Amino acid sequence: MEFTLPVPDLGAERAGNTGTPGVWHFDSGVPGRALMVSALVHGNELCGAWALKDLLAAGLRPRRGSLTLAFCNLEAFDRFNLARHDASRFVQEDMNRVWSAERLDDPATADRRRAAELRPWVERADWLLDLHSMHEPGEPLLLTGVLPRNIALARRLKAPQHVIVDAGHKDGVRMRDFAQFGDPAREDACALLIECGFHGDPASRGVARDMVARMLIESGVAGTADLPPGWLLPDPAGQRVLEVTDAVVAPSMDLRFSEPWTGLETLEQAGSILGWADGQPIVTPYDRCTLVMPSLRQLKPGVTVVRLARDYAG
Ligand SMILES: [Zn+2]
Structure with missing residues (x-):
């Protein structure tokens, strides 16, 4: 499959509004969940960056709780080269394997240093949606981890069709499993990772926007009427949990x-x-x-x- 998803211009978005580059935070001032949506944990996975860029352009603000949007590995993204797009997955080390206190406290790589900047935002989130895409063409997959509360959330979201219950990687902890998100006792902390389809497929951008919309509604941070038109896609016929x-x-x-x-x-x-x-x-x-x-x-x-x-x- 051709790589036809354009590279987003993040010239304005990379500033953020928090003092942490690439991190945007909006607080409704009303009690509610702290929802974080992250993109570009892998620098060549553009669909999530598009979804966050589109959400900022739409001007959506939380009705309850707060919303944090994070463009994560900007240094890897800046090296994106269409001819060798896999090469910009990370700078020195996969940012989605460094989410343990031990690695975050050891600034051995550019990717760890960036993850350490993002850490306070991850730690203060109640719910996390981490947007990814895939090396090969394929159906979107929602990766829940093994905690039952995340599997239950995936079922309430009703999409995508395929939900994958996956244990962590043995070579390092993912952001989705960090701190409260990996703690079996923290029933309030939910985290999901969506693989939206092939990196270069324009449809992956629509899948990312649909998942963001579903998390906004389910978390209570926004209502259906607040969403940009066309973001919610039809529910699949039924989910398969594997x-x-x-x-x-x-x-x-x-x-x-x-x-x-x-x-x-x-x-x-x-x-x-x-x-x-x-x-x-x-x-x-x-x-x-x-x-x-x-x-x-x-x-x-x-x-x-x-x-x-x-x-x-x-
Ligand atoms: Zn990824």
Whole structure:
């Protein structure tokens, strides 16, 4: 698929209104939830930046509680090059693996230093929506983590169609799982990550706006009538909630798939061959196994090339 989503001009938006570059905060003065919407945690994922830019242009203000909009990894975004868009995912380190006090307190990389600037805004949010997009064309996916309160919120939002219950990455903590958002006791703190579709697909911008609209309404921060026209898309027919059970990690560069998997294929029989790594077959571990975000684009030893999921029973 061609990369046709334009690069947004963030010349005005990058100033912010808070003293933290790229961070906008609006307080209604009325009690209510503190909703944060973040974009550009990965510098090449433009749809979220578009959604925040569009929201600022529309002049939406919170009715209750507060609204924080964050353009996160601006330094990575500034390096965006259409010919090599994956190269601007981060500067030195993936910003979505540094969300632990230990890493945030250690300013070893540009990405950590930026995350540390954003940290107070993340810590004061009650609800977080983190806007992302994907290496490959595919259906939008809402990633909830394993906490039941986030899965329940995903169901109340009624979109997108596919909800993925995923544990964290073992190589580092995501913003979505930081502090209160990873605390099982903090029932009031909800965080969701949406993968809006392919990085370069103009439709991903519409998916991002739809999710922002749904979070604004569900949080009570805004009402339906406050939304810019056309932001809410029709509800999908029904949601499918899938629980990630396994990650297939490349042991070496010698890995290939048996089919050009695009994601969300469900393989009926346990033992179905997905591909081969170092000459050994990679097989599904159980019946009705669903593939989540297969990609060989970032292939190197230790990188997850596909996740495996089953229908969520909870
Ligand atoms: Zn991302």
